[in-house]
Amino acid sequence: MKLTTAPAPHIHDRISARAIMIDVLIALAPASILAVFMWGWYMLLLEIGSMVFAESIELFIMRVMRKKKEFVPDFSASVTGLLLALNVPAGISWWMMATGVFIAIIVGKEVWGGIGNNSFNPALVGRIFMYISFPAAMTAWPKTNWFNFSQAAYHLQTTATPLGEIKMHGVAAASKDFPNLMFNSFIGNIPGSAGEMSALALILGFVYLWWKGIISFEIPVAYIGTTFGMSAIFWLVSPNAYSDPTTSILLGGVMLGALFMATDPVTSPVSSKGKWIFGIGCGAITVLIRYVGSYPEGVNFAILLMNALVPFIDRITRPRVFGEVGRNA
Amino acid sequence: MRVWNFKGGIHPPTKKLGKRSSIEKMPIPQKVSLFLAQNIGKPPKIIVEIGAKVKTGQEIAKADGFVSVPLHSPITGQVVEIKKQKHPVTSRPADVIVIERTSEDEWIKIEPAKSHDQFSKEEIVKRAQEAGLVGMGGATFPTHVKLSPSKKVDVLILNGAECEPYLTIDDRIMVEFPEEIVKGALAFSKALEVENIYIAIEENKPLAIDSMKRVASPLGIKVVKLLTKYPQGSEKHLIYAVTKRTVPLGGLPMDVGVVVQNVSTARAMYRALELGEPLIERGVSVTGEGVESPKNVLVRIGTPISHLLKLARVREESSRIILGGPMMGIALNDIDVGVMKGTSGISVFTDDIVKKRTEINCIRCGRCVDACPMNLEPYLLYKLFKKKRFNEMSDYNLMDCIECGSCSYVCPSNINHVKAFKMSKTVLRALKR
Ligand code: SF4
Numbered sequence: 001m002k003l004t005t006a007p008a009p010h011i012h013d014r015i016s017a018r019a020i021m022i023d024v025l026i027a028l029a030p031a032s033i034l035a036v037f038m039w040g041w042y043m044l045l046l047e048i049g050s051m052v053f054a055e056s057i058e059l060f061i062m063r064v065m066r067k068k069k070e071f072v073p074d075f076s077a078s079v080t081g082l083l084l085a086l087n088v089p090a091g092i093s094w095w096m097m098a099t100g101v102f103i104a105i106i107v108g109k110e111v112w113g114g115i116g117n118n119s120f121n122p123a124l125v126g127r128i129f130m131y132i133s134f135p136a137a138m139t140a141w142p143k144t145n146w147f148n149f150s151q152a153a154y155h156l157q158t159t160a161t162p163l164g165e166i167k168m169h170g171v172a173a174a175s176k177d178f179p180n181l182m183f184n185s186f187i188g189n190i191p192g193s194a195g196e197m198s199a200l201a202l203i204l205g206f207v208y209l210w211w212k213g214i215i216s217f218e219i220p221v222a223y224i225g226t227t228f229g230m231s232a233i234f235w236l237v238s239p240n241a242y243s244d245p246t247t248s249i250l251l252g253g254v255m256l257g258a259l260f261m262a263t264d265p266v267t268s269p270v271s272s273k274g275k276w277i278f279g280i281g282c283g284a285i286t287v288l289i290r291y292v293g294s295y296p297e298g299v300n301f302a303i304l305l306m307n308a309l310v311p312f313i314d315r316i317t318r319p320r321v322f323g324e325v326g327r328n329a
Numbered sequence: 330m331r332v333w334n335f336k337g338g339i340h341p342p343t344k345k346l347g348k349r350s351s352i353e354k355m356p357i358p359q360k361v362s363l364f365l366a367q368n369i370g371k372p373p374k375i376i377v378e379i380g381a382k383v384k385t386g387q388e389i390a391k392a393d394g395f396v397s398v399p400l401h402s403p404i405t406g407q408v409v410e411i412k413k414q415k416h417p418v419t420s421r422p423a424d425v426i427v428i429e430r431t432s433e434d435e436w437i438k439i440e441p442a443k444s445h446d447q448f449s450k451e452e453i454v455k456r457a458q459e460a461g462l463v464g465m466g467g468a469t470f471p472t473h474v475k476l477s478p479s480k481k482v483d484v485l486i487l488n489g490a491e492c493e494p495y496l497t498i499d500d501r502i503m504v505e506f507p508e509e510i511v512k513g514a515l516a517f518s519k520a521l522e523v524e525n526i527y528i529a530i531e532e533n534k535p536l537a538i539d540s541m542k543r544v545a546s547p548l549g550i551k552v553v554k555l556l557t558k559y560p561q562g563s564e565k566h567l568i569y570a571v572t573k574r575t576v577p578l579g580g581l582p583m584d585v586g587v588v589v590q591n592v593s594t595a596r597a598m599y600r601a602l603e604l605g606e607p608l609i610e611r612g613v614s615v616t617g618e619g620v621e622s623p624k625n626v627l628v629r630i631g632t633p634i635s636h637l638l639k640l641a642r643v644r645e646e647s648s649r650i651i652l653g654g655p656m657m658g659i660a661l662n663d664i665d666v667g668v669m670k671g672t673s674g675i676s677v678f679t680d681d682i683v684k685k686r687t688e689i690n691c692i693r694c695g696r697c698v699d700a701c702p703m704n705l706e707p708y709l710l711y712k713l714f715k716k717k718r719f720n721e722m723s724d725y726n727l728m729d730c731i732e733c734g735s736c737s738y739v740c741p742s743n744i745n746h747v748k749a750f751k752m753s754k755t756v757l758r759a760l761k762r
């Protein structure tokens with residue numbers, strides 16, 4: 001009998017960061033698969049390629065540059081890669097995609113010190129970089145063309161997104177171009193970023209994560225709720241210029257952002273109260289950018305802005321220590 | 330029946346392997362090895378020399394001041410060695426008395442032994458110290474000190490939570506010796522002059538609850554059922570769950586009018602009063618996947634742990650032997666140390682259960698915050714620890730950490746907060762001096 005010693009506790013929940021990341025990938029699977037049905041093999045290439053490339057960069061950095069010989073991939077880079085692929089138009093050229101992934105992992109994550117240390121969601125950092133560097137390609141939305149695996153999405157005709165249409169020409173014009181907008185944006189039959197369209201697929205994935213106890217509901221509920229409420233006010237004031245609140249939360253990046261980007265634990269508050277504040281802030285900024293600012297969509301900037309506020313939110317929402325009297329937080 | 334609770338905490342598998350194994354009396358060992366320091370406070374002073382003949386129950390070290398209790402010989406024999414040995418709890422060299430057995434028990438008992446209700450308040454407190462009683466749940470705080478609160482108390486809680494996974498000894502003691510526990514509890518209540526007595530038990534021990542109720546309820550002692558959750562047995566959380574009173578930070582239970590005693594301590598109190606027995610024997614669970622037959626045994630203090638392992642048939646592939654349970658227990662590398670007054674269990678595990686995992690950066694998942702029963706922010710404290718900002722850790726209430734290990738248990742990044750926090754506390758205490 002050979003004895004080992006270690007400090008208590010001697011047992012563990014058996015949860016690991018890797019298991020969490022794998023579950024996030026599983027949760028993103030419905031939206032990812034749907035995107036391939038919608039746009040064909042090139043989409044699949046973007047998804048898989050981004051994940052593999054992201055992991056390779058991280059592996060290189062950890063093993064070679066940080067000299068952590070025992071490092072085994074924890075799949076957090078894959079999550080970043082996949083999220084980024086789901087956040088761009090399906091016809092984006094492969095080298096733009098690769099540049100975005102590179103920036104996401106290096107600038108979004110590794111320069112901060114690797115997993116857990118970054119202040120901003122890496123996928124969003126990559127996305128914003130691509131948006132600024134390749135503005136034309138990042139707004140060339142291919143038309144959806146279902147169940148044609150052999151097509152290449154970059155050959156598809158491009159179109160405006162419903163959000164852009166509403167912003168430019170009002171609700172009436174948009175509903176002519178996009179009939180049954182509410183239903184179609186729920187199931188995902190509209191153009192937009194690859195993984196954004198189907199609210200249904202995204203919600204399915206999120207429910208899985210919530211059920212496994214990996215992500216709590218506060219941020220999505222606060223985010224989507226606030227977006228709904230504020231959109232409702234705009235809509236009541238001017239129903240011709242703004243879409244109804246239900247359509248507003250189904251369109252664009254709100255679902256993907258609220259369910260999968262804003263909820264990244266590393267870049268969101270720790271406490272429940274903090275999560276509510278964070279989610280409400282994201283929702284409010286999203287609507288303001290959409291309706292008051294000059295961009296049709298504001299999800300990315302909203303989340304990035306709130307990411308920056310997380311240390312502050314964490315500070316004002318500290319839990320009250322058991323047995324502490326006086327301080328109320 | 331209402332179920333009582335507190336906020337935070339975790340639900341590790343309870344794994345009460347030995348809960349159906351009746352308590353067995355272990356054969357008296359040929360040799361015992363007794364650490365002098367078996368209580369919180371000052372260790373007693375040795376009053377025997379090498380070669381001295383001692384009888385069972387004879388005082389071999391006498392209390393050194395008020396927060397100290399004497400130590401008694403658990404067997405009849407001869408002192409063969411007084412040496413220094415690494416104390417598993419403090420990791421420092423400490424005095425050990427080794428006694429070899431020469432004959433059957435010849436007792437020296439504490440006089441007079443009579444029915445518990447014939448003792449006065451002062452006599453009960455005095456007897457608790459004379460008998461060397463300490464908190465037997467593991468805290469080892471001298472019982473007589475707890476029975477002499479400087480503030481008015483109105484509630485006595487007997488702790489039968491036994492929230493550490495695997496351990497079953499308190500459970501069995503409650504099932505098999507409810508009368509002794511209740512008599513001890515009545516003596517405690519007389520010493521403290523309290524009317525409200527609660528016996529608090531986690532709901533995963535239905536037999537213990539029934540058994541205690543049968544004996545205690547007719548006497549007006551309330552048996553309360555607690556949610557099965559770790560660390561339900563922590564004094565502050567137990568008090569909150571039962572009375573809804575919150576012990577202030579840095580405060581003691583008596584600040585909110587409560588005294589907590591372990592159920593096994595109550596039984597020892599009864600035996601000290603009615604049988605005149607000092608604390609030389611206690612119940613121990615020998616458990617864990619690393620033993621073939623998990624057991625609950627009554628053993629003499631000082632019995633080498635290797636004997637217990639043999640009795641429960643330890644598996645060859647076992648690799649971790651823990652004094653106590655898996656959440657707060659201490660890993661041993663020497664199995665010849667003797668059972669102590671605070672040893673409620675020996676847990677034995679194989680490698681697949683206790684395998685070390687690589688630590689990675691915190692991913693801020695917040696699990697540790699949700700799990701912390703003290704409502705601290707372990708992830709933040711750990712961040713400060715990494716930067717060696719000990720004073721800031723103290724501002725973030727490090728000193729109120731009860732070292733329960735819940736945070737480390739749930740951490741997906743495999744961070745061992747508790748180890749870091751224990752170290753930081755030591756540093757801070759040194760800085761304060
Ligand atoms: S449980 Fe671990 S990974 Fe999660 S916040 Fe706490 S320290 Fe960080």
Ligand code: SF4
Pocket residue numbers: 700701702703704705707729730731732733734735736737746747750
């Ligand atoms: S060990 Fe300390 S910090 Fe960790 S959960 Fe327990 S009380 Fe909280």
